[in-house]
Every structure is written in structure tokens, then in C-alpha cells.
Amino acid sequence: MIYLDNNATTYIADEVFEAILPYLKGEYGNASSIQHKKGRAASHAVEYARTVIADQLNAKPKEVLFTSGSTESINMVLKGVFEQYHLKGNHIITCETEHKAVLSICAYLEKKGATVTYLPVDKNGQIDLQLLRSNISKHTILVCLMAANNETGVIHPLEAIAEICQEKDTLFFCDATQYIGKEKLDLQRIPIDIMCFSGHKLHGPKGIGALFIRRKSKPIQIAPLVHGGNQENGLRGGTYNVSGIVGLAKALEIIDYSTPLNELRNYFEETLMAHIEECTIHAIQFPRIHNTSNVLFKYVKGSELMTKLPNVALSSGSACVSGNRDPSHVLKAMHRSDEDAYCSLRISFSRYNTKAEVDTVVQELTDAVTKIRDSSPIWQLYKSGNLG
Structure with a gap:
């Protein structure tokens, strides 16, 4: 064929497959069990992968969290921000062409009291930046716009969107699931506040993703979606998917943008x-x-x-x-x-x-x-x- x-999904690159194998058999330790050698080896693998991913995005390792993929990340961010910032406001801005993961959660939050603005697009899938700016109010707690559309490939002007959100003191969350791995993203150059992506879109394994949350002088508040242990600074409980995390880092590391x-x-x-x-x-x-x-x-x-x-x-x-x-x-x-x-x-x-x-x-x-x-x-x- x-x-x-x-x-939809990609072939696992050979280099990624080889990197994953040791953590499916010999190095099977729990990364939270650092009292013994196998646990420490798994923990080291997780933290090394976090550093690799941060380097590829020009971010800090402490800004990178691991999830099961973008759908979980999107749920965590939209629901978590709505819960934490409800005293400031209940307004979220997104777009009519967003992924169904975003649109379905926005519909859910509307039933919980959120007000959602769905920006229209023109015939080429472009949003009106002036319309975005004019819709941000003192009650707006989040702007949620994808980097690249999963059906058409249309790219939103991320730098301009981020600048508008900074100007309006509003958080900008970007679903970069289709963008990462195909285009280089420098998070120091483009001041996105929160960003997510999935491993299986870039020749990595399924069931693993990463969530970037920028460290700011006024910390970004997101309520956990998955409660459990204290993994990921309490933001995402559960045993680390060590092999998936290692595979995600390797998939990013071997991309050739030339x-x-x-x-x-x-x-x-x-x-x-x-x-x-x-x-x-x-x-x-x-x-x-x-x-x-x-x-x-x-x-x-x-x-x-x-x-x-x-x-x-x-x-x-x-x-x-x-x-x-x-x-x-x-x-x-x-x-x-x-x-x-x-x-x-x-x-x-x-x-x-x-x-x-x-x-x-x-x-x-x-x-x-x-x-x-x-x-x-x-x-x-x-x-x-x-x-x-």
C-alpha cells in the first residue's frame, strides 16, 4: 500500500523503534521508583527526553510535561484554565476550523457557563486578526487557535496571534499537533503560552504527547485533569510511559528540516x-x-x-x-x-x-x-x- x-498517523521511524526497545524489556523500571537502579534508569531516561524535547523547541525542560497525546492535553488545558481562571472571566476564543477535540470541549464548557467565541475564516481558512483583537475583553481567559489545520494544512499566523494575546494580557494556547515535525517552532521567538503535540504525528509512538507551559513571573494556572501521584509537578498523575517518552524525544531529535x-x-x-x-x-x-x-x-x-x-x-x-x-x-x-x-x-x-x-x-x-x-x-x- x-x-x-x-x-492521521505515521510510521514509527526505525531509529525511534530502536530507542524504544530497551524500555519495553530490560529497562522496565518505574520512573517514580528512584530508590533502586532500575527506577533511577527509567527516571534518567524521562528527564533526558524532557531535555531533548525542550532543546528542539527552544524551551526549558521544566516547561515540558508528558501526556498521552494532544486530546488529553487539550482537555487538560481548556478545562483546567476554565476552572482556575473563573474569577477573572469565562470567555474563551477559538475558531470554526479547530480540531473536533477543541470544539467538543468548548461545547461542553458552554454548558458549564463558559462563553465561547468561534472566529470565522475566509475561503482560504484565514482568520481576521483585527476581529480576534476586538473580541478579546477583560473577561477573556484563553485564546485557543491551532498552528496548522489537520484537514487543509492552512497555517495560522502564530507570531501575530501571540503578539495580540501579549498585548491584551490573555493566555494563548496552541494545538501544534500537525505543525511540530513538519515546521520548525522556536518558542523563544514566538511567545506562545501553552502548546501541545503528539508523538504519532511525527514518526513516534502512539499514546504519548507533550504539553508546553511557559514559566512566567506570574505562573500559568491549570487545574489537573488526571489526579493521582505527584508526577509532572502534580499536574498529571499516573505511571510514566517511559518507552513512549523516549520514543517521542527520539522522533523530534532526528527530524531533518533541510x-x-x-x-x-x-x-x-x-x-x-x-x-x-x-x-x-x-x-x-x-x-x-x-x-x-x-x-x-x-x-x-x-x-x-x-x-x-x-x-x-x-x-x-x-x-x-x-x-x-x-x-x-x-x-x-x-x-x-x-x-x-x-x-x-x-x-x-x-x-x-x-x-x-x-x-x-x-x-x-x-x-x-x-x-x-x-x-x-x-x-x-x-x-x-x-x-x-
């Missing part, structure tokens, strides 16, 4: 549009992460197209809502019709994909689209100019 669904994935992505898009008519790339002229392409095949349902490509892994949108029959909320927010949303597919590359694979996939897509359209009365009406 040719795997082009890397925004060979951007946009060369392969751009080759795919140019070749595809040269072979298939009425083929549109959503937000093609706007900043996107280097590996992601969301393609509209006019009058060809994405679900039908995928069944014609059994040896290619593609996606009709976010993996978290893949069983949902509704059109993509992201594309709908970008002012696409239901029809166009249903006829769109997400293709997401990794550094392990090749140009030869792209050529194969473009040919298979071309054949499948042609076959579907040849038997489609709607396509024939559209081509003859008699549709609508």
Missing part, C-alpha cells in the same frame, strides 16, 4: 492538476504545512473515489470524524458547498514517501476519476453546460 494519510516536504507535495499538486480537469487544491496560494494537500475533484464523491483506490491510503478528512456522514466542518467554514466538501480528499505526505509513489497515485487517481465521471449523468450535464 502507498500510505498518504500521515496527518529537506522540506513541500517539494514532493508541490510536485503532486502540479502533476495532478495537469492530468485531471476540474481539480482544485483548497487554499493553494496560502501558507500551508509542507506535507498537506486537500483536493476537490468536482462531482466525484471522495468516499467513492477511495473505494476505487484499495492500495492507496487517503482520507476524506480528520481521522477523528472519519465515520461521520456530515460534510467536513473545516471546508464548510471555508464557504465550500456540501457537494464540494463531499468531493474533497486529504492527501498527507511523509519524508518516507517518494516521487515514484506520487506518479503511481496520480495515475490511479486519474483513472478512477475518469471512470467515475464517465458513468455520471451529473458530470455529463455539467460538461454540456446544462447543470443548474
